[in-house]
Amino acid sequence: MNTNTTRMRLLDRLQLTKPIVQAPMAGVTTPALAAAVSNEGGLGSLGIGAMNVETARKTLRETKALTGKPFNVNVFCHQPAQPDADVDRHWTDWLAPRFAQFGAKPPQTLKEIYVSFLDDPAMLAMLIEEHPAVVSFHFGLPPRAAIDALHAAGIVLFASATNLDEAAQAVAAGADVLVAQGIEAGGHRGVFDPDGRDPLLGTFALTRLLASGFDVPVVAAGGIMDGAGIAAALALGAQAAQLGTAFVACPETSIDEGYRRTLLSESARQTTFTTAISGRLARSIVNRFTTLGEAPDKPEVPAYPMAYDAGKALNAAAKAHGEPGYGAQWAGQAAPLARAMPAAELTRTLQRETEAAVAALRARLAQ
Ligand SMILES: Cc1cc2nc3c(=O)[nH]c(=O)nc-3n(C[C@H](O)[C@H](O)[C@H](O)COP(=O)(O)O)c2cc1C
Incomplete structure (x- = not known):
């Protein structure tokens, strides 16, 4: 053809x-x-x-x-997803101080949200x-x-x-x-x-x-x-x-x-791959969440979409305090042309x- x-x-x-x-x-x-x-x-x-x-x-x-x-x-x-309660718990324990910044707690167990x-x-x-x-x-x-x-x-x-x-x-x-x-x-x-x-x-x-x-x-x-x-x-x-x-x-x-x-904004000039937000590799504008995902002591990220349950909860807590930097701000490399x-x-x-x-x-x- x-x-x-x-x-x-x-x-x-x-x-x-x-x-x-x-x-x-x-x-x-x-x-x-x-x-x-x-x-x-x-x-x-x-x-x-x-x-x-x-x-x-x-x-x-x-x-x-x-x-x-x-x-x-x-x-x-x-x-x-193949749920792993240990991986999930280590992850939510590790995220707990971030939630605490916004007066919140991570979900007790992570759900397969879809x-x-x-x-x-x-x-x-x-x-x-x-x-x-x-x-x-x-x-x-x-x-x-x-x-x-x-x-x-x-x-x-x-x-x-x-x-x-x-x-x-x-x-x-x-x-x-x-x-x-x-x-x-x-x-x-x-x-x-x-x-x-x-x-x-x-x-x-x-x-x-x-x-x-x-x-x-x-x-x-x-x-x-x-x-x-x-x-x-x-x-x-x-x-x-x-x-x-x-x-x-x-x-x-x-x-x-x-x-x-x-x-x-100027922030669109920097995008990066992260698994920390959802559990699967995705390209986002560099923000507080992608930076957190680069921390050297980061434990294993739960499977997709279990990690997203925690990610969305952290974003909701941060947003309630006026902090947008924990959102899934997905964007491609040419984002400055948006x-x-x-x-x-x-x-x-x-x-x-x-x-x-x-x-x-x-x-x-x-x-
Ligand atoms: C905000 C956002 C959400 C996306 N969600 C999906 C999706 O639900 N399903 C899908 O097949 N692709 C999804 N993609 C990927 C797009 O299909 C496509 O591969 C990508 O946007 C192309 O790159 P660009 O963003 O540089 O145009 C998403 C992309 C973005 C930016």
Whole structure:
């Protein structure tokens, strides 16, 4: 299959007029955000990985009420947590002085605050009933039976991949589209096995590897903030670019003021990977929590998402005292390019910039 044919198929099948995917972002995306992007001809997305079935269904229905266009619904396919009471206790004991600063105590026991899609047949049934145009997987893949059932409902399946092996597994399992997530990306790194060897591929290398290695459309993700970045992704063979951080500061997101202010400040110049907030590697703006996670005496971090139970409690306690620095302030490496613009306007601006970048490139080559 040649790239042009494949690209036409992806854009046509999803009725996209712009090669722009607004990344699914659990805790950040809203029906208003996803619908605004889809209504502009991009692909809006909902992150429902941390929702229960009822909330997820309500969120899908609210989105359908705001747009008749296709949108993407994203679930987490991580291996379910293996609770370890000793690890959890050492962790909460170690965090206790931080909680005490804010007159609070850590949770007595850590809970698995949301269920993996691998363990959630009710979520699968809901997705089949509601049949959004696209369902996407992060952290791994569901079993073949779930993929077949989603396909039978007419749903296009996107799978996040951070290296060639994960991409090969995704294609073999039946994924229709690969989301090439480079290390520049904000938020959780989508690696299938958090204990495995990670080649830490950047978006540039990974997009090219997947676009030339597989016959399915590739969507590039990580560090793309404007039309120049989108044009570069398309030049590498991607059929669209997936932007997360670029959309975080849109007024339609559900983030708090502390995160918004931090993202739009000089602090956005420094991002880092941390496992301390949730239990899995994720890229955040450097803040009090990521710095705490670098302490030399840090004990083993509980499994994802058990650690997130403590992380969210610490953030709530800190926020109640006016301290925003313990939030999950996820952002990609190019975060300083973030703009606080309504999502529809941002989508149109990104398209205009992409066209201008392509025209400028042509002009340069013609010189
Ligand atoms: C705040 C935030 C939350 C995210 N949550 C999810 C998620 O729920 N599911 C997912 O597949 N990817 C998630 N991601 C990763 C994005 O899909 C994408 O890989 C990333 O945003 C691309 O890098 P960029 O932020 O530099 O654009 C998240 C990213 C951010 C910034």
